[in-house]
Amino acid sequence: xxxxxxxxxxxxxxxxxxxxxxxxxxxxxxxxxxVLPGIGPALTVALLLPITFKLDPGGSLxxxxxxxxxxxxxxxxxxxxxxxxxxSASVVTALEGNQMAxxxxxxxxxxxxxxxxxxxxxxATAGLAFFAPILVKLAVKFGxxxxxxxMLIAFITVSATFGSSPLRGLTSLGIGLWLGLVGIDQxxxxxxxxxxxxxxxxxxxxxxxxxxxFALGEALFVVSRHAFxxxxxxxxxxxxxxxxxxxxxxxxxxxxxxxxGFPIGALPAGGAEIPTFLSYTMERKLAKRPEExxxxxxxxxxxxxxxxxxxxxxxxxxxxxxxxxxxxxxxVMLAGFQQYNxxxxxxxxxxxxxxxxxxxxxxxxxxxxxxxxxxxxxGLWVKLxxxxxxxxxxxxxxxxxMGTIAANPSVVELLMLVGFGFLGFVMxxxxxxxxxxxxxxxxxxxxxxxxxxxLQMSLGDPMILLQHPGSATMIGIAVLALIAPFxxxxxxxxxxxxx
Amino acid sequence: MNKFVSGxxxxxxxxxxxxxxxxxxxxxxxxxxxxxxxxxxxxxxRSLQEVMMATGxxxxxxxxxxxxxxxxVGLAQFVQGADGKSDQLLVGGITMVGAIITNDAPYDLTxxxxxxxxxxxPLVVAVPASSPYQTMADLVAGIQKDxxxxxxxxxxxxxxxxxLAALVTQAAGVDPAKVNYVAYSxxxxxxxxxxxxxxxxxxxxxxxxxxxxxxxxxxxxxxxYPEPIEGxxxxxxxAQGYDIELVNWRGVFAGPNVSDDAKAKLEEAVAKTVxxxxxxxxxxxxxxxDYYAPSAEFTDFIASETDRVGSILKSIGLAD
Numbered sequence: 001x002x003x004x005x006x007x008x009x010x011x012x013x014x015x016x017x018x019x020x021x022x023x024x025x026x027x028x029x030x031x032x033x034x035v036l037p038g039i040g041p042a043l044t045v046a047l048l049l050p051i052t053f054k055l056d057p058g059g060s061l062x063x064x065x066x067x068x069x070x071x072x073x074x075x076x077x078x079x080x081x082x083x084x085x086x087x088s089a090s091v092v093t094a095l096e097g098n099q100m101a102x103x104x105x106x107x108x109x110x111x112x113x114x115x116x117x118x119x120x121x122x123x124a125t126a127g128l129a130f131f132a133p134i135l136v137k138l139a140v141k142f143g144x145x146x147x148x149x150x151m152l153i154a155f156i157t158v159s160a161t162f163g164s165s166p167l168r169g170l171t172s173l174g175i176g177l178w179l180g181l182v183g184i185d186q187x188x189x190x191x192x193x194x195x196x197x198x199x200x201x202x203x204x205x206x207x208x209x210x211x212x213x214f215a216l217g218e219a220l221f222v223v224s225r226h227a228f229x230x231x232x233x234x235x236x237x238x239x240x241x242x243x244x245x246x247x248x249x250x251x252x253x254x255x256x257x258x259x260x261g262f263p264i265g266a267l268p269a270g271g272a273e274i275p276t277f278l279s280y281t282m283e284r285k286l287a288k289r290p291e292e293x294x295x296x297x298x299x300x301x302x303x304x305x306x307x308x309x310x311x312x313x314x315x316x317x318x319x320x321x322x323x324x325x326x327x328x329x330x331x332v333m334l335a336g337f338q339q340y341n342x343x344x345x346x347x348x349x350x351x352x353x354x355x356x357x358x359x360x361x362x363x364x365x366x367x368x369x370x371x372x373x374x375x376x377x378x379g380l381w382v383k384l385x386x387x388x389x390x391x392x393x394x395x396x397x398x399x400x401x402m403g404t405i406a407a408n409p410s411v412v413e414l415l416m417l418v419g420f421g422f423l424g425f426v427m428x429x430x431x432x433x434x435x436x437x438x439x440x441x442x443x444x445x446x447x448x449x450x451x452x453x454x455l456q457m458s459l460g461d462p463m464i465l466l467q468h469p470g471s472a473t474m475i476g477i478a479v480l481a482l483i484a485p486f487x488x489x490x491x492x493x494x495x496x497x498x499x
Numbered sequence: 500m501n502k503f504v505s506g507x508x509x510x511x512x513x514x515x516x517x518x519x520x521x522x523x524x525x526x527x528x529x530x531x532x533x534x535x536x537x538x539x540x541x542x543x544x545r546s547l548q549e550v551m552m553a554t555g556x557x558x559x560x561x562x563x564x565x566x567x568x569x570x571x572v573g574l575a576q577f578v579q580g581a582d583g584k585s586d587q588l589l590v591g592g593i594t595m596v597g598a599i600i601t602n603d604a605p606y607d608l609t610x611x612x613x614x615x616x617x618x619x620x621p622l623v624v625a626v627p628a629s630s631p632y633q634t635m636a637d638l639v640a641g642i643q644k645d646x647x648x649x650x651x652x653x654x655x656x657x658x659x660x661x662x663l664a665a666l667v668t669q670a671a672g673v674d675p676a677k678v679n680y681v682a683y684s685x686x687x688x689x690x691x692x693x694x695x696x697x698x699x700x701x702x703x704x705x706x707x708x709x710x711x712x713x714x715x716x717x718x719x720x721x722x723x724y725p726e727p728i729e730g731x732x733x734x735x736x737x738a739q740g741y742d743i744e745l746v747n748w749r750g751v752f753a754g755p756n757v758s759d760d761a762k763a764k765l766e767e768a769v770a771k772t773v774x775x776x777x778x779x780x781x782x783x784x785x786x787x788x789d790y791y792a793p794s795a796e797f798t799d800f801i802a803s804e805t806d807r808v809g810s811i812l813k814s815i816g817l818a819d
Contacts, residue, residue, distance in 0.1 A: 142691075186684060187656055187681075189656035191568075191603075198576075201571070318691070322691070322694070348710070457698070
């Protein structure tokens with residue numbers, strides 16, 4: 001009951017005109033940097049730290065939270081409209097979102113992303129308010145073996161779901177896993193496959209691969225087909241708002257996405273990517289019309305976008321209760337706490353309840369503001385798609401290269417982008433799905449270090465993966481997901497033989 | 500005579516740039532933080548930026564993030580880009596010393612000009628609250644009994660945390676190559692492993708685990724600072740009879756081949772900044788400890804740290 005009292009007090013704090021202003025500034029800044037390539041929310045918060053030093057802690061932390069949520073949301077806009085995911089968490093959004101945009105349904109795609117983000121963040125923030133202390137106790141029990149099991153599920157389901165056959169999916173995943181080996185190994189500090197190139201020492205940047213495979217590969221593919229098609233601009237068909245059918249197809253994915261995103265986001269090494277992949281796979285399996293997936297199914301935008309924002313709220317659980325930043329933005333926010341001599345951790349809720357609950361309340365308010373700010377913008381954004389194709393794709397090429405250069409000013413990075421662009425073109429040409437490659441690059445290094453950590457703790461005994469019930473269950477699910485399709489296929493063939 | 504001539508030369512140079520009188524207040528600096536936003540070097544660079552500008556020791560300061568490979572990517576770029584330049588600084592620290600050795604980096608800290616050592620933070624050796632180990636002596640006895648099952652958690656491989664775990668193992672009379680050290684990407688993730696009871700002991704910057712130590716979720720056994728620190732109950736390893744000291748220090752460097760004049764100017768600006776009450780207040784708020792040393796002392800210090808870190812990394816098999 002104390003929680004509710006504190007939360008009401010928090011709303012009183014957050015609704016002060018000054019704090020409302022801070023939330024509004026944060027949300028706008030966040031959306032802007034999310035849309036602009038190259039500048040992420042982490043850098044924005046870092047740049048603002050010295051300026052906010054003179055402000056009161058409540059106000060500036062509220063603003064940072066606004067930037068965080070805004071950035072998460074803004075990233076999806078470019079993914080949907082331009083097939084250029086600004087961050088790894090919006091890679092999945094680009095899959096169906098961009099297909100929808102191409103079919104003239106950019107408006108509903110943006111709307112379901114906005115409303116889904118709102119719903120997810122609202123529920124997840126409530127979860128943060130009431131379950132943070134309990135959740136964190138469970139989250140730290142999640143050992144390296146459990147993480148490995150979780151990633152195994154993600155690998156299998158993703159490569160089995162994307163593409164026309166599991167073999168093609170696995171091939172693409174393999175490319176990603178191989179690329180993920182490049183760079184300094186976390187457990188030994190030794191360099192792998194960098195060939196003395198300093199830019200490769202920290203591994204291959206996920207956004208470089210994603211933008212190369214998605215945006216550049218797509219642009220090249222469209223150019224190569226250009227001779228065979230007329231280049232009418234993508235027309236906007238029907239309403240730019242969501243129809244009744246869109247609503248009824250969206251609300252379940254929103255809730256399921258939230259249910260996946262929040263707990264995984266709350267894990268100290270969970271992140272925002274795994275839940276978006278899992279949510280996409282889940283929606284595809286549960287969809288009434290799975291054949292629409294890959295051609296602009298609204299469920300494939302609604303679910304992952306909700307998962308993305310729910311996990312953003314989830315990462316605040318370890319930040320506030322343990323002082324444990326699980327994303328770059330959270331790390332900068334931690335520095336923000338420290339400059340006011342506040343130590344996030346088990347004592348923060350006890351020592352500074354007004355501040356914590358003020359922050360939680362302002363997250364709710366930031367959410368409402370995001371929705372108010374973004375829904376009217378949808379109409380404006382979709383106008384982008386009326387640009388003639390050659391211009392649009394030319395613009396995407398400029399946008400993609402600029403973003404890569406801004407994030408990492410080096411020639412090597414740009415050459416890699418072009419190389420991945422060609423790879424993306426070849427994969428598209430021969431019908432290999434590109435998403436599993438990105439999944440491999442993101443999760444490969446994580447799975448690698450988690451497995452080796454587990455083995456280090458068991459002194460090399462692989463049975464440790466099966467001794468813990470959590471990891472044993474997850475590995476079981478992964479194995480089932482791998483063999484089940486073949487089993488069913490074999491079984492139906494067997495039955496046919498009998499007939 | 501020589502001094503007189505160079506003095507004359509400096510005066511002539513100063514006259515040449517008469518439009519800008521040669522005082523520290525006119526410095527327009529760019530500080531390279533060889534890490535992404537949010538890390539220790541980034542916040543050190545941004546703190547320096549803030550206080551240098553607030554105290555008027557520099558007119559403008561810009562922070563550039565060049566993340567990667569324990570700071571060695573930023574170092575390489577700095578060595579190439581700041582050659583002979585009087586307006587470029589780089590932040591670095593003990594982790595960079597280790598990364599240069601383990602990555603076999605093309606440039607090391609002898610390629611840059613040390614300006615000043617700024618801060619030094621104690622590391623803490625801790626165990627989960629549920630651990631049977633109550634004191635440092637218990638942990639050392641545990642290491643002697645079964646070094647392989649004494650699982651350590653800490654930051655990146657070859658970093659300061661790893662080195663301290665190796666030094667403790669060595670002090671227990673066990674081969675440091677046997678240390679079972681599980682590397683995490685920073686104090687946060689290793690904290691989760693500690694609270695989850697997946698490891699025996701852990702090493703981290705004291706500040707990062709401070710909250711859990713105060714709340715009793717972790718038990719601090721010792722700190723690595725040479726002397727006791729006010730407000731920290733855990734005693735130094737030295738005071739507990741182990742001849743170990745390790746400080747997570749950070750400092751600033753100028754580029755290679757910087758003129759004596761420009762170097763002196765940078766040294767003065769940093770020295771004045773560090774002496775200001777604003778700096779004291781800021782490092783207190785961040786939970787850092789003042790560990791200032793001027794250029795000459797810092798240069799010797801880096802040489803001895805490089806030797807020490809190199810030999811311990813060799814003994815744990817991360818360098819050859």
